[in-house]
Amino acid sequence: MSLLANVVTRFAPSPTGLLHAGNYRTALFSYVYAAQNKGKFILRIEDSDRARSKKEYEDNIVESLKWLGLPYDEFYRQSDRLGIYRSYLAKLIESGQAFVSKETPVESGGRTEVIRFKNPNAKIRFADLVRGDIEFDTTELGDFVVARSLDEPLFHLAVVVDDHEMEVTHVIRGEDHISNTARQILIARALGFDLPAYAHVPLLLSPGRGKLSKRGGAPSITAYRDRGYLAEALVNYMILLGWNPGDEQEILSREEIVAKFSLGKIQKGGAIFDEEKLKWFNRQYLRRLSDGDFALHASPFVPEWLGTGSPAFKRLLPLLKEKISTFGEIAEVFDKNGELDFVRGLLPYAADLLLWKKKPEREGARAHLAEARKLLAAVSADHFTAERIKDTLWPYAEEHGKGDVLWPLRVALTGKEKSPDPFTAAALVGREEALKRIDHAIKYLA
């Protein structure tokens, strides 16, 4: 990959709502492309619509980028740059390429004049880095509005001025901007600017194949964080939506992504965001975490009675690591009726649950339980590990039928239809508690 000189890309969202994965995927493309070329990545808040823009959304954008690990080199806010737009607007008017237009207000109290761009009605053609040549006849656009007044520039004017002033070389954005490009090129030409390269990436689609949108129920990026997804997993999944390195590798480190990325290999069709596959990626990343990092990420979801510092959590950790796809699931497994809440205490269960459905014999179950108890009692508290317990019980279980012995034991220990194996369960609750629960089950069956 040859290095392009002075690459500058930007992510230019408007803070009018919480942004979703589709928005951040284009940010990711921009970031990666800049990083690959050792260029600059700019965050520009497009808040020229003052009425709809909110600081909280801007904060969320900054927070999301930080979480995803997409640091920007420069930060701008359009509302801080009104003077700049004003001077360019004045230039356009002076040269006769824009004019103040008298309007009849559509609604009462509406504006009576706006600034319109004098459309030369040209055919615009540009080479898109993703989709090739695109041609537009701008005649149909008419003399479009570029500002409400000198101090109230509109989107197209602000974008063109900013991209020029910030020396943006590559405009990487969603394909919903394709038809805006012609207008923006017209303005840039009028101002005598050099044009940036354009790369319009396909949109992310909802499962219903519509554009991913807030209204369509698309979660914000911070919602994924709050549900216990790993940023690296999300980034890995997002970069593969509409792009791939050309081989069959799917798990890609940040370095590999930056090294292998290429605008030309971006897909032209839209891609559906599939949460199932995201979960799979998350599981892959989650399993590679060290125990310390795992505990750190798990912490917000671990119930208070457990705590990540407890010995109990330490024992639970390997189990959790293979059981969950997202950290949010930790809260579920420890919930009442969750798979692992037996660790906290035994919930009432039906005596019949102790009977293995393939051979539901009360007496047999009772006898096996009694024998298992005897074997278990022989293991000292110091050696009460899943491995040791298994070694102790295994020969007996083999001899008398694994299901016959193990099923009742597991239910006695956990009170649940679904749970970890009885050896692990016993180790998890500890020797005293395990014996107590087995005693309880034996009485229960009497």
Added chain:
RNA sequence: GGCCCUAUCGUCUAAUGGUCAGGACAUUUGCUUUUCAAGCAAGUAAUCCGGGUUCGAUUCCCGGUAGGGUCACCA
């Protein structure tokens, strides 16, 4: 509706003017120390349709169809 864009398994995608059209997720089945999950193994599953060009097209061209985007004093 005008304009623009797109089209490979259910989903994300790979590949090629000649391949058994490959991989991953999901799904199905089997295996693994009782259950559930995980893991492992195997299986099902795709080139939108119609014309051309060509010895040969999923690949190139045209048309159709379908889907998406956009048509603001929003961005």
